[in-house]
Amino acid sequence: MPSDPTKPLLRLTPSADQPRPIGRARPIPSPDAFPRDRQTAAFGPKFARLAEILARGDGALELRADPAGLAPERLLVFEVRGAISSFAASIRQVGGLELVDEEELESDEEDKQPVAYLLVPDMVALRSLESLWRRWQAGQLVRGETPWATVFEHLRDLRAWGPDDRVQPTDRTFLSAILDGHRDNDLIRLEIELVFRANEAAARLSEEEATQALVARGGRVLSRCRLPDISYHALLADIPAWAVREIIERKIEGIAGLDAVMHYPSAVRGHDRRDRRS
Numbered sequence: 265m266p267s268d269p270t271k272p273l274l275r276l277t278p279s280a281d282q283p284r285p286i287g288r289a290r291p292i293p294s295p296d297a298f299p300r301d302r303q304t305a306a307f308g309p310k311f312a313r314l315a316e317i318l319a320r321g322d323g324a325l326e327l328r329a330d331p332a333g334l335a336p337e338r339l340l341v342f343e344v345r346g347a348i349s350s351f352a353a354s355i356r357q358v359g360g361l362e363l364v365d366e367e368e369l370e371s372d373e374e375d376k377q378p379v380a381y382l383l384v385p386d387m388v389a390l391r392s393l394e395s396l397w398r399r400w401q402a403g404q405l406v407r408g409e410t411p412w413a414t415v416f417e418h419l420r421d422l423r424a425w426g427p428d429d430r431v432q433p434t435d436r437t438f439l440s441a442i443l444d445g446h447r448d449n450d451l452i453r454l455e456i457e458l459v460f461r462a463n464e465a466a467a468r469l470s471e472e473e474a475t476q477a478l479v480a481r482g483g484r485v486l487s488r489c490r491l492p493d494i495s496y497h498a499l500l501a502d503i504p505a506w507a508v509r510e511i512i513e514r515k516i517e518g519i520a521g522l523d524a525v526m527h528y529p530s531a532v533r534g535h536d537r538r539d540r541r542s
Contacts, residue, residue: 295345297417304401307422310334311397318394324387328523331516332424334394336387338523339364339425339459342380345418361389364459364495381425383459385466425459427514430525436512439528443505443512449482451502457527460495467497470524474499477519481507 314334317323327335334340362383384390396412399405405413442452458474461467467490475485483503490497503519510518511528519525 295418297414298345298419300417303416303419307397307416307419308401310422311394314390314394315398318387318391327390331426331521334384334390334422334424335523336384336390338384339526340382340384341421341423341425341429342382342415343420343422344378344380344415345420361385361393362462383461385461385463425523425526427516427518427520431511431514431520431528435528436514439508439512443508446505448504448506450505451483452505452508453486453500453502454508454528456499456501456525458497458499458524459526460497462492462495471497471499473524474519474522477522478503478507481519483507 310333314327317326324336327333328338362385364381364383384393396405396409397416399409400413400416439452446452456474458467458470461470471488478485478499478501481504483501485499485501487500488498489500507519511520514520520528
């Protein structure tokens with residue numbers, strides 16, 4: 265059955281082919297669940313605030329005003345115990361949620377740390393997520409929702425994708441070197457990777473958000489690239505050096521705080537400019 269291009273897709277990065285082991289495979293033990301009290305203390309306040317705002321009606325703007333909170337059109341980071349495939353299966357139970365990517369954090373053999381990046385595209389999906397948490401707490405998950413009990417029981421952390429994620433230490437080092445000797449209004453050429461959206465209309469809105477923020481800081485977008493086959497969407501832009509310093513400093517009010525941005529991969533070598541603006 266063909267997929268509907270207007271609906272969010274569940275996308276996982278495929279793993280590389282692995283050689284088939286010889287002999288009988290040993291069963292992989294299930295990871296221990298965290299105590300319920302620990303989960304309630306760690307994540308209860310986030311969901312309680314979310315429920316309070318949702319109860320007042322359309323609180324999308326209020327939710328997005330908090331850059332660290334759960335909000336529509338925001339990428340959320342789920343750190344979980346156990347196989348990422350179990351998490352992916354659980355996501356399928358909630359219509360509208362997008363699993364954008366996944367990876368394994370460095371860990372020891374006994375304590376794997378999968379990370380999933382989940383996009384909550386609208387208020388409907390956000391209400392579904394809050395409702396699942398509330399009903400899990402009350403022991404009221406129904407048939408078809410029980411995989412979410414495993415998610416909540418094995419959740420290490422739940423947070424919004426933020427400046428620390430977008431700008432890695434190696435990026436900061438490289439950008440700092442590029443800025444050496446530049447004045448505030450010199451233009452630096454950067455590739456900016458956006459959070460990939462399967463829905464083309466949503467992708468255009470994300471691109472417009474990023475473009476407006478760049479132009480407002482005296483920057484300019486030179487070209488764009490969107491490759492659905494590999495879930496890639498990026499802009500090539502010239503940005504004033506002072507705005508690049510905001511990226512290095514990971515200022516939430518700067519373009520490092522834009523929800524539309526996934527990564528600032530690096531400056532484009534050989535293309536930093538010394539154009540000056542009056």
